Amino acid sequence: MALDWKSVESFSKQLVKKIHLDGINSSYAIAGGCYKSIITTRPPRDIDVWPYSENDRTVIVESLIKSGGVLVDDNLFNSRFIVNGNVVEVVCKKSNNFKGVFEYFDIALSCVGASFESGFFTESFVHPLVKQSVANGTPLLIIPMPNMPFLLVTLERVKRYAQELGFLYPKEQVEYLKGKYYEQPIEKRRMLLENYELVTGQKYEGF
Incomplete structure (x- = not known):
């Protein structure tokens, strides 16, 4: 199935039903890598919910717990639940x-x-480079990168996306990110390593 606006709408409606967020009094987005499942037909690795306000977040968390969701981690970046077998x-x-x-x-x-x-549901969005990514068989980067402090996280994610989708090893993207890393002064490289560990809970093992 094509990863386009219509398939995203249909898939999103299915997701929110699975995790019991359909019809709740909250406004939010479902966004991120879970939509790769439209291409692979495999269940998403996780489902990212982006609340639009603190009140929206409270309503979402309460709804997940009420529907039997189990909180398994709570950190600076997200609160992770298991809901009907979904992360x-x-x-x-x-x-x-x-x-x-x-x-x-x-x-x-x-x-x-x-x-x-x-x-x-109100609207869906698919980045213009998605079609080219699928056609080229490689996870294309958005340049300039908006999330440079987490460059190493992006680097590992690019490699994982290629593996999950059966794409070729994304050599061009990896080399670009490595180059950006080595452009940084030592202090910033240290920060990038710390950010990677903060997000993943693991030390970066190198290129």
């Missing part, structure tokens, strides 16, 4: 609207999502 991550970053959510994505195949107002 659901309620993001802590504040995005006041649908457009704002996509300011955080460095990979075109992540820059996909759907917006829900008061729990009901």
